[in-house]
Amino acid sequence: MNTKKTLYALFLGICLSSLILWSSDDPTASPSAEPPTETKETPFDLMMQVLTHQRCVNCHPAGDRPRKGDDSHITRALGIPRGNDGHGLQSISCGTCHTTENNDYSGVPGAPDWALAPESMTWEGKTRVEIAEQMMDPQRNGGKSPQEIMKHLTEHELVLWAWEPGIDAEGLPREKPPVSKKDFITAVKEWIASGAIIPEA
Amino acid sequence: MKITFNINGEPRSIDTDGEAPLLWVIRDGLNLKGTKYGCGKAACGACTIHVDGMQVRSCSYPAKFAEGKEITTIEGLSQGDNLHPVQQAWIDEVVPQCGYCQPGFMMATAALLKEIPNPTDEDIDNNIINVCRCATYYRMRKAIHKAAALAKQNPSE
Secondary structure: OHHHHHHHHHHHHHHHHHHHHHHHHOOOOOHHHOOOOOOOOOHHHHHHHHHOOHHHHOOOOOOOOOOEOOOOEOOHHHOOOOOOOOOEOOOOEHHHOOOOOOEOOOOEOOOOOOOOOOHHHOOOOOOHHHHHHHHOOOOOOOOOOHHHHHHHHHHOHHHHHHHOOOEOOOOOEOOOOOOOHHHHHHHHHHHHHOOOOOOOO | OEEEEEEOOEEEEEEOOOOOEHHHHHHHHOOOOOOOOOOOOOOOOOOEEEEOOEEEEHHHOEHHHHOOOEEEOHHHOOEOOEOOHHHHHHHHOOOOOOOOOHHHHHHHHHHHHHHOOOOOHHHHHHHOOOOOOOOOHHHHHHHHHHHHHHHHHOOOO
16 A cells, blocks of 8 residues: 555656646746736727627618628518618608617617618728728718717717617517727717827728 | 507597507407407518508507507508408409408508509518518519509599
């Protein structure tokens, strides 16, 4: 028994020594070998994490029809084209199904002025820089000034609906943007106050 | 809460949960069974009614929003014994198979003809997006064109 214990202790000792030697030879092996670098997200980064999220992009689609759900799919039931003003067609419009508030019975989302963004404000498939350039271009943003864009992003009920998206038809909560509403509003205000500088692509 | 509205030309008041779908107020509260429950998520259109002349999916329309509104269901589409052109065309073209979804289609079609009196096939495809599991779409298309023609013959309807 004593011989077995001795051999076992010897084996453990060899393993432990090897591990120490290997660790000291490879300084990158340990996560604590280098201190973590602190990364600070800029207001532009925070804002864009929201604007590129499906809660926003679903109503800024490429093409003529709204997207639906966390997977941004198209269904026939949502096959209603944007129409002339983003509210649908003559006899069937967004208001046929959507009201000014979320409906927990049907899972149909709703907010005031439920509509598609204008075609000139398509975001789907665009980069963060392209979206920002488009958003700040009065030729494409409906003639809005930076202050008006800030007001739209931080006060419009349809935009802020992204943080109160309700539940879907299965009763499951819709995903919210990855940045809190408070942090998003702060980021938008900081970005525009500092000149709305768009980083180089 | 108490909700007051006109339905098919008659004033009605009803005590109900304001968040309850208007569909159930119409069917169970007012015993108007023509409007159907289909999907319950505003996707199929079986529950289509008119609110202030606009078509809405009543399964997804909270009763509280009906306050003070003019509501029309399939029971109120005709004027007395005079069938609406859409109803007459539906009979003439023998559109229904099982018939369950047809009230919703007729209400959607009536709304379409009010906005586009002479719709093209493209107008029909874009504006009539209800769902029929018997796939009576071909007969419905014929009936919609026929309803447009009947409405021209009897413009008061």
